[in-house]
Amino acid sequence: MNSTTSTTAPLVGQDSESRRTRPTALGFDAAFSPERCRVAGARGMTTSQLRLWHVPESLAADIVSELVTNAIQHGSGDIKLRVQCSVDRLLVEVSDQNSAPARMRPVQDEDTRGRGLHMVDQLAMHWGVSDGGLTTWAAFGIPVETPR
Numbered sequence: 001m002n003s004t005t006s007t008t009a010p011l012v013g014q015d016s017e018s019r020r021t022r023p024t025a026l027g028f029d030a031a032f033s034p035e036r037c038r039v040a041g042a043r044g045m046t047t048s049q050l051r052l053w054h055v056p057e058s059l060a061a062d063i064v065s066e067l068v069t070n071a072i073q074h075g076s077g078d079i080k081l082r083v084q085c086s087v088d089r090l091l092v093e094v095s096d097q098n099s100a101p102a103r104m105r106p107v108q109d110e111d112t113r114g115r116g117l118h119m120v121d122q123l124a125m126h127w128g129v130s131d132g133g134l135t136t137w138a139a140f141g142i143p144v145e146t147p148r
Contacts, residue, residue, distance in 0.1 A: 026086075027083060067092065075097065080094070090139070
C-alpha cells in the first residue's frame with residue numbers, strides 16, 4: 001500500500017544533475033467551481049502541460065480526474081488543482097474547503113463507486129492528505145531524460 005498521511009506533501013525536485021534535461025521546477029495552479037463538467041477540463045489541462053514538460057501524460061491524468069471528482073462529490077467550495085514537476089518527480093495536489101480528509105473505504109465487488117482512492121493508491125508512488133484535510137496529494141516518480 002502506498003498511502004501516506006502527512007502534514008505536508010513531499011518536496012519536489014531537490015536534487016538535480018547537470019546530465020538531466022528537464023528543468024528542476026515546473027508547475028501550474030488552477031482554481032474552478034465544483035461542477036462535474038470541470039473534471040474533463042482539469043484532466044485536459046494537466047495532459048497538455050505534461051506533454052509540454054515531456055512527462056508521460058498517463059502518469060497523472062487518471063489521478064487528476066479521480067482527485068478532482070472526489071473534491072466535487074465530497075468537498076465544498078471552489079477546487080484548486082496544483083501540479084508540480086521536477087527532474088524526477090511529479091506532484092498532483094487537489095484542495096477544497098472540506099476539512100474531512102479523503103480516505104479509502106472498503107469496497108465490494110459489486111460496488112460501482114468508491115474505488116477512486118484505491119486506484120490512486122495503486123498508481124502513485126505515495127499519496128496522502130495535508131493542510132488539515134483540505135488537500136489530497138499524489139506523488140509519482142518520472143523517468144529522467146538524458147541527452148543522447
